[in-house]
Amino acid sequence: MQVRGLLSMGLRTMFYAPIIGIGGTIMALSKSPSMAWIIALAGVLIFGVIIVMFAVAMPKFKIMQKLVDKLNLVSRENLSGMMVIRAFATQKFEEERFDKANKTLADNNLFVYRAMATMMPIMMLVMNAVSLLIVWVGGHQIAQSTMQVGDMMAFIQYTMQIIMSFLMISMVFVMVPRAAVSANRIAEVLDCHSIVEDVAEPEHLPKDVKGVIEFKDVSFCYDGAGENVLEHISFTARPGETTAFIGSTGSGKSTLVNLIPRFHDVTSGSICLDGVDIKNTAPERAERKNRLCTPERRTFQWRYTFKSPLR
Known part of the structure; x- marks a missing residue:
């Protein structure tokens, strides 16, 4: 302004x-x-x-x-x-x-x-x-x-x-x-330069994405941090199932979810979408196949609903 x-x-x-x-x-x-x-x-x-x-x-x-x-x-x-x-x-x-x-x-x-x-x-x-x-x-x-x-x-x-x-x-x-x-x-x-870098020859996701997300021994550390926020996380989230992460404030729940749409790249391990490592795909292609709905409280937005982030 x-x-x-x-x-x-x-x-x-x-x-x-x-x-x-x-x-x-x-x-x-x-x-x-x-x-x-x-x-x-x-x-x-x-x-x-x-x-x-x-x-x-x-x-x-x-x-x-x-x-x-x-x-x-x-x-x-x-x-x-x-x-x-x-x-x-x-x-x-x-x-x-x-x-x-x-x-x-x-x-x-x-x-x-x-x-x-x-x-x-x-x-x-x-x-x-x-x-x-x-x-x-x-x-x-x-x-x-x-x-x-x-x-x-x-x-x-x-x-x-x-x-x-x-x-x-x-x-x-x-x-x-x-x-x-x-x-x-x-x-x-x-x-500023993006911390998420594209690979020279990205892999293509299947046309009919089923939505199976698999974490394989994933660890993550923020730039400049002295220790990992996440360590050795492994699980599989399948379509139609509810996968919940329970933990105290600052335990890394939001960080874990933000790794799926590639807001950050994992430090070690891999995250696969229908068997394809998302780190080997272009970020925009992974974003088209994922939608993130955050549960943030909107103090002055009383009609905030689940559909709001999707609009």
Whole structure:
């Protein structure tokens, strides 16, 4: 969302604002070249205010998206692990963990928004001071009959357009830090390589799949884990029969089921579908022959049924 907002509004503004600024400068100088120093002074003041504000608020902007991600992570873990939290009576710990993440984000946002709210009155003060200066200088030139009233009013309008172009560009730079964090996360996802690799010459599953699933001395270990999650699992699940896995939380029930559609490849042993090792088939072919219906509780989806994952 941050990247899309930067591309949709930022690029348009980056082309639009310089055109307004350059055009306003050319038209203002055509009205009164002698007051060019006022435009330069206004540019220096605006640029100085933007630099100061960015030096103060930019570090907070850079970590804002990370803090939002942290709060979302804590919320998701609390909702998905609600039963585990209740089973181990860690409600108080999770509440404190959520409050800490929430307060950190709130303090950061308050600081950023207060800084940006302070910037706008300062900008308006600079704009009004510049307008007053133009009227004062222009009034003397009108009194000396070297400038007309209409030219002075036009000069004020062009100067305001130049200042507004600086403001629009500054707003784009405000969006860049959050968009950069989001872009880095997108790049990390795109750079990830699948842990399930295709074989050079995959075997073909029978056209009429019966659905006999056989685990042969299967062991599995997650990448970076020190020990196996599953060890020496052997069983056969036949069509029309009910095969149940009973165990405590974290015993590997979900991991075992996720091996069937090849979300992961086994570390040792083999899983056969109608006698064909699924590791020697293309992952998409195995997925077409298997459907996984998870029993996850949907906290806010009251009409969640068995058919929901199949739709």
